[in-house]
Amino acid sequence: MFENSEKANIESLGEFGLIDHLTRQIELKQKSTLKGVGDDAAVIDFAGKKALISTDMLLEGIHFDLAYTPLKHLGYKAIQVNLSDVYAMNGIATQVTVSLGISSKFTLEAVEELYKGIYLACEKYNVDLVGGDTTSSKQGLVIGVTALGYADEKDIVYRSGAEEGDLICVSGDLGGAYTGLQLLEREKLVYLENPNIQPDLEGKDYIIERQLKPEARRDIVELLKDISVKPTAMIDVSDGLASEVLHICSQSNKGCNLYEEKIPIDPMTYETAREFNLDPTVCALSGGEDYELLFTIKQADYDKMKNLADISFIGYITEASAGRNLVTKSGTVHELKAQGWNAFKR
Amino acid sequence: MFENSEKANIESLGEFGLIDHLTRQIELKQKSTLKGVGDDAAVIDFAGKKALISTDMLLEGIHFDLAYTPLKHLGYKAIQVNLSDVYAMNGIATQVTVSLGISSKFTLEAVEELYKGIYLACEKYNVDLVGGDTTSSKQGLVIGVTALGYADEKDIVYRSGAEEGDLICVSGDLGGAYTGLQLLEREKLVYLENPNIQPDLEGKDYIIERQLKPEARRDIVELLKDISVKPTAMIDVSDGLASEVLHICSQSNKGCNLYEEKIPIDPMTYETAREFNLDPTVCALSGGEDYELLFTIKQADYDKMKNLADISFIGYITEASAGRNLVTKSGTVHELKAQGWNAFKR
Numbered sequence: 001m002f003e004n005s006e007k008a009n010i011e012s013l014g015e016f017g018l019i020d021h022l023t024r025q026i027e028l029k030q031k032s033t034l035k036g037v038g039d040d041a042a043v044i045d046f047a048g049k050k051a052l053i054s055t056d057m058l059l060e061g062i063h064f065d066l067a068y069t070p071l072k073h074l075g076y077k078a079i080q081v082n083l084s085d086v087y088a089m090n091g092i093a094t095q096v097t098v099s100l101g102i103s104s105k106f107t108l109e110a111v112e113e114l115y116k117g118i119y120l121a122c123e124k125y126n127v128d129l130v131g132g133d134t135t136s137s138k139q140g141l142v143i144g145v146t147a148l149g150y151a152d153e154k155d156i157v158y159r160s161g162a163e164e165g166d167l168i169c170v171s172g173d174l175g176g177a178y179t180g181l182q183l184l185e186r187e188k189l190v191y192l193e194n195p196n197i198q199p200d201l202e203g204k205d206y207i208i209e210r211q212l213k214p215e216a217r218r219d220i221v222e223l224l225k226d227i228s229v230k231p232t233a234m235i236d237v238s239d240g241l242a243s244e245v246l247h248i249c250s251q252s253n254k255g256c257n258l259y260e261e262k263i264p265i266d267p268m269t270y271e272t273a274r275e276f277n278l279d280p281t282v283c284a285l286s287g288g289e290d291y292e293l294l295f296t297i298k299q300a301d302y303d304k305m306k307n308l309a310d311i312s313f314i315g316y317i318t319e320a321s322a323g324r325n326l327v328t329k330s331g332t333v334h335e336l337k338a339q340g341w342n343a344f345k346r
Numbered sequence: 347m348f349e350n351s352e353k354a355n356i357e358s359l360g361e362f363g364l365i366d367h368l369t370r371q372i373e374l375k376q377k378s379t380l381k382g383v384g385d386d387a388a389v390i391d392f393a394g395k396k397a398l399i400s401t402d403m404l405l406e407g408i409h410f411d412l413a414y415t416p417l418k419h420l421g422y423k424a425i426q427v428n429l430s431d432v433y434a435m436n437g438i439a440t441q442v443t444v445s446l447g448i449s450s451k452f453t454l455e456a457v458e459e460l461y462k463g464i465y466l467a468c469e470k471y472n473v474d475l476v477g478g479d480t481t482s483s484k485q486g487l488v489i490g491v492t493a494l495g496y497a498d499e500k501d502i503v504y505r506s507g508a509e510e511g512d513l514i515c516v517s518g519d520l521g522g523a524y525t526g527l528q529l530l531e532r533e534k535l536v537y538l539e540n541p542n543i544q545p546d547l548e549g550k551d552y553i554i555e556r557q558l559k560p561e562a563r564r565d566i567v568e569l570l571k572d573i574s575v576k577p578t579a580m581i582d583v584s585d586g587l588a589s590e591v592l593h594i595c596s597q598s599n600k601g602c603n604l605y606e607e608k609i610p611i612d613p614m615t616y617e618t619a620r621e622f623n624l625d626p627t628v629c630a631l632s633g634g635e636d637y638e639l640l641f642t643i644k645q646a647d648y649d650k651m652k653n654l655a656d657i658s659f660i661g662y663i664t665e666a667s668a669g670r671n672l673v674t675k676s677g678t679v680h681e682l683k684a685q686g687w688n689a690f691k692r
Contacts (some may be wrong), residue, residue: 019650034396039505040434040581041400041495048394054387055477055492057445061484088386093598099403099490131401138407144445144490146401148388159385235386237418 010108018108019134022115025128031096032150033128042130044095049150050116054085060140067191068184073212074143075117081238082147083125084216084291088156088192093218095130099144114143125218133280155230155252157295162233162252163344166296168315169231169305171220173264173343174241175280178287180204180211186276206268212310214291218312221293231295240288243338246324247316255322258315258336261329262325282313285326286339356454357537359470364454365480368461372475376440378496379474388476390441396437396495400431406486406608414530415543417456419558420489421463427584429471430562432639434582435504437497441476441566442468445490447483461524471564501576503641507600508579512642515577517566518657519610520587521626523586524633525618526557532622552614560637566656573650579643586634591661591683592670593644594684601668604661604682609677631672632685 014215044051058078060063066074079096086093091138099120100196102111110252122129127147133221133230187199201208213305224231236246241263249256263284273280296317305311315327351581368587369383381389390397404410412420425442432439444464448457468475473493533545547554562582570577579598581590587609595602607670609630619626643651643664651657661673 034499035504040431041398041437041493041498043380043435043502044397044399045499046392046397050385051390051392051397051494053390053399053443053477053494055442055443056446057447057481057488057490058481059447059481059483059488060484061448062617085386089389091387095399097401097492098400101403101405101408101488109486131399133402135403135405135407137405139485142402142403142405142447142488144403146399146443146492147387148399151389153380153391155388156381158381229463 010102010106010111012129013108015134018111022053024113024131026230027233028128029126030128033130036130037129037132037346042095042097044130046150050153052089052091052149052151053146054082054142055146058080058143058215059177060142065219066141066190069183069212071113071124071340072088072117072120074309075114076121076213077119078143078145078215079125079127079224080214080291082145083127083218084236084238086149086235087250088206088293089151089216089219089232090155090221090231093125093127093147093149093210094296095128096150097130097146100132100134101142102134103137106141121277125216131315136198137322139156153198154255157231157234159235159248160251162248162254162317164319165316166232166312166317167244167299168235168256168258168294168296168317169311169313170264170292171264171310172290172292173219173269173284174237174292175265175273175287175289176207176269177289178209178212178283179269180209182209182276183208185274204268204272206266208344210290211269214289216291217293226278229297229301229304234293234295235312237292237294238288238291240286240338242285242336243288244294246338247335249324252317253320253321255318256326256336257318257323257325258317259327262314264312271338282339349554356452356457358423360517361480364457369475371603374474376474378440379476382474382501383478386691388443390476390494392496393577395501396499398435398437399496400428400434400494401490402431403494404489407571411534413534414495415558417459418466418467419428420462420499421460422467422559423473424489424491425467425473426560426562426637428491429473429564431580432493432495432569433564434580434639435497436501436567436570436577436580437495439471439473439493439495440493441474443476446478446480447488448480449483449485452487453596462484471562479515479521503577503580504632505579505594506597508594508642508653508663509598510526510600510663510665511645512578513645513648514591514602514640514642514661514663515657515659516583516587516610516638516640516676517563518636518638519612520583520609520636520638521619521629521633522553522556522615523560523623523635524629525615526553528622529554529618529665530557535621539658550614550618551640552612553618556636560635562637563639569654573649575643575647577587577643580639580641583636583638583640585636586632586684587640588682589634590640591682594640595670598652598663599666601664601666601670602661602682603664603671603673605673608658608660610667
C-alpha cells in the first residue's frame with residue numbers, strides 16, 4: 001500500500017493515523033449508509049425495514065492460530081462469520097464495524113494484510129465497513145466484528161418457528177472445516193519438529209479453504225427468495241450440526257429425527273477424517289465452523305426444493321415428546337447430543 | 347445470583363449455559379427491540395428514523411487494571427463509553443451488544459459482577475442488551491461493546507458542521523478521570539510495596555468515580571432538545587479536550603481560539619493534579635476519559651444557554667487559516683496540540 005521509500009509504521013501513524021490509513025480508500029456501496037467511518041457513530045437508514053445486528057469476537061490462540069492462518073484469510077473469515085448470522089435471519093447484510101486489538105509484534109504490513117481480507121469480504125458481499133476501534137493489546141490479536149443488516153418483518157426467520165412435520169434442510173456439506181483444521185494442526189506439528197519439511201497439503205485445497213476462508217451463504221437466502229420459500233426456522237452452522245439442530249428444537253419446543261445417511265459430507269472430508277481415525281459423521285455433527293445454513297421448511301415446499309443440488313434434506317421435526325433423535329446408518333436410534341470437542345477425545 | 351447450595355461454575359455451564367445464565371433476566375424496555383438475545387441476530391425497528399452504530403473494545407492491561415477496578419464498575423463503564431458516542435451524534439441510545447473474552451482466572455461470580463454493572467448501566471440509560479458473544483480468552487479480559495441508537499435525520503450532529511464564529515462549549519468538568527487514575531496508580535504501587543497499608547483515597551470520591559464510573563451525558567442531549575438548541579458540531583471527550591477540539595476543527599475545516607482560563611476544572615481535580623506535580627490544564631487538555639460532550643453552537647443560541655450551570659463556553663471557531671490556538675491565562679498564544687500521553691512524561 002505504501003509506495004514511498006520511507007516506510008511508515010504503526011507507532012509513527014498513531015491511532016487516528018492508523019485508522020485513517022486503513023479506511024481512507026473505503027467506497028460506500030449501500031444506499032442505507034448515510035455516514036460511515038469518521039464520526040462518533042455511523043448513521044444508517046433502513047427506511048422502515050427492520051435492522052438486524054450480530055456480533056462475534058475472535059481471539060488469537062482460541063479461534064485462530066497465526067502459525068497457519070494467513071492474515072488476509074483471517075480478515076475475510078472474521079467478516080464471513082458475522083454476515084452468516086444475518087443471513088441466518090433471512091436478512092441482507094449491509095454494514096460491519098471492526099474493532100482490533102493489536103500487540104506490538106504486528107507490523108503495519110501485517111495489519112494491512114488483515115484489512116485486505118476484510119475489504120475483500122466486504123466487496124464480495126456488498127457490505128460497507130462503517131466504523132470500529134483500533135487499540136493496542138498486551139498480547140495477541142483480538143478481532144471484534146459487528147454486522148448490521150435488514151429485512152422486512154414478514155421475511156425474518158427465527159430459530160423458534162419449526163413445526164411438527166417440517167423438513168430439516170442444510171446447505172452445502174459439513175465437517176470440512178474441522179477436518180481441514182486437523183490437517184493444518186498436523187502440519188504445524190511436523191513443521192515445529194523439523195522446519196525443513198514442507199507442509200503436505202497437496203490435493204486438500206477444498207477442506208483447507210473450508211477452514212481458512214469460509215463463505216457465508218448469502219446465495220441460499222437469495223435462492224430461497226427466488227423460489228418463494230420462507231423457512232420456518234433457520235440458524236447457521238458455527239458450532240456443529242448437532243448443536244444447531246438442538247437450538248432449533250429447543251427454541252421451537254419440538255423434537256426431531258435426523259438421519260445419519262442424509263448428512264452431506266464431501267468425499268475429501270470423508271477420506272481425511274478416516275486418515276485421522278475420526279468418524280466423518282462426528283466431524284459433521286460436532287466439528288463446527290462450516291457456516292452453512294440449517295433450516296426447516298413446510299412439507300408443502302418440498303417440491304420447489306427437491307431438485308436443488310446444494311440442499312440436503314436430513315430429517316424432520318417431531319413433537320417435543322418424541323425426543324431429539326439421530327437415526328444411524330444401521331437403523332439404531334440415539335439421542336442427539338451436542339458433543340462439542342469432547343467427542344473427538346478418544 | 348445462585349441461592350442453591352450447589353455452586354455452578356463457568357465450565358459446567360458451558361458457553362450456551364453461561365449466556366443463558368447471564369441474560370435470562372433481561373427485560374426488554376425499548377419498543378424498537380423486536381428480538382433481543384437468543385437468535386443469530388437481534389431485530390430492531392427504527393420505523394423510519396436513522397440508526398446510529400458505534401463500537402469500542404476494552405482490553406485488560408491496556409484500558410483497565412483489575413488491581414483497582416471493581417468488575418461491576420468496569421461493566422458499567424464499558425457501556426457508558428459506547429452510549430457516549432451515540433449521544434455525541436445527538437441521538438438516543440437504545441440497544442447494546444456485549445462480547446466477552448474471559449480467561450480461566452475468572453469465576454462465574456466475577457462474570458456476574460461484570461454483568462451487574464452492564465445491567466445497571468442499561469437500566470439507568472434505558473438501553474436493551476440484545477446480543478453478544480462469550481468466549482474463552484488465553485489471557486486477560488476482553489470486552490467489546492457495540493451501541494445502537496437512532497435520531498431523526500434533521501437532528502443528527504456530525505463533527506464536521508462547525509462554522510466560523512460558533513462558540514465552543516463543553517459539559518461538566520475535565521481532567522478528573524485522569525487525575526483519578528493517577529491516584530489509583532499511586533495507591534496500587536503503595537499496596538504492592540506493602541499489602542498491609544490501606545489505600546488512602548479519602549475525600550477523593552469524585553475523581554475516583556470520574557475514572558471508574560463515568561456517566562455518558564444523555565442529559566445534555568435532552569437539555570439541548572428542551573431549549574431547542576441544535577449544536578453545529580459535537581464529539582465526546584474520550585481522548586482529551588485538545589484531541590477532540592482538533593477533530594472538530596479538521597473535520598469542519600476550521601480553526602479555533604480556545605481559552606485556558608475558561609476550561610472547567612473541578613477543585614479536587616486541580617488540587618490532585620498539583621499534588622502529582624501535574625499542570626491541571628494539561629490534565630484537562632490531554633487526560634481523556636471524561637466522557638463529557640464537546641460541541642459548537644451558533645452565537646444566536648448563546649442567550650438560551652448562558653445561564654446553564656453545567657455548560658462552559660471555552661472558545662470559538664475561526665477560519666482555518668487563523669490556526670488552532672490555545673490562549674493561556676497569561677495571554678500568550680500557543681498552537682493547540684493533541685499531546686496525548688507524552689505530555690505527562692516529564
